[in-house]
Amino acid sequence: DAMVIQNPRYQVTQFGKPVTLSCSQTLNHNVMYWYQQKSSQAPKLLFHYYDKDFNNEADTPDNFQSRRPNTSFCFLDIRSPGLGDAAMYLCATSTQDRADIYSNQPQHFGDGTRLSIL
Amino acid sequence: AQTVTQSQPEMSVQEAETVTLSCTYDTSESNYYLFWYKQPPSRQMILVIRQEAYKQQNATENRFSVNFQKAAKSFSLKISDSQLGDTAMYFCAFMKLSGTYKYIFGTGTRLKVLA
DSSP states (O other), X not given: OOOEEEEOSEEEEOTTOOEEEEEEESSXXXXXXXXXXXXXXXXXXXXXXXXXXXXXXXXXXXXEEEEOSSSSEEEEEESSOOGGGOEEEEEEXXXXXXXXXXXXXXXXXXXXXXXXXX | OOXXXXXXXXXXXXXXXXXXXXXXXXXXXXXXXXXXXXXXXXSOOEEEEEEETTOOSOOEETTEXXXXXXXXTEEEEEEOSXXXXXXXXXXXXXEXXXXXXXXXXXXXXXXXXXX
């Protein structure tokens, strides 16, 4: 089945040690999003790619970067993780085709990667 | 800027009973969608129901229905005949239909269905 796949499901890293989370999709959607969700809070959009165009949210810390080498893959890089970066990271995809938005769900979410910082 | 407010951090309901979750939002947009998402513990976000702002008729999906009051900017979710599997976090979300389609989520309501 077409889907959004996040690897790994659980990631542990050390304080200050760079970490990369990955997301892949088989939906061929042109938009990919990264959200940060802390415990019992709403998902917070960090940034998104519209094709190759990177769009950062105004309050996303510089510590968070992203790469999208091709349509299928998108990576979240945390350069120097702090204890406050422990969270669930959700990847989502969407099409900008309004007909598809009307008939389907606007964004397709992966299962998330839970990041712990030691 | 748009904001979404869920004023009930936690709720509980007896199995088979009905519960209503509240959501209010603020926007100057005229063309938008509203959604309710369900997130079971350690599970994926699941779309429960959507409402197009231009439609006056309230959306329904089986046991789930909404009460959409556009003038009041209110969008509540009613769950009828609650089941144990309805236990989850519920997020209200807003999406404007211009630019890239981005969600603005509310802070969520944790719903527990009691046996």
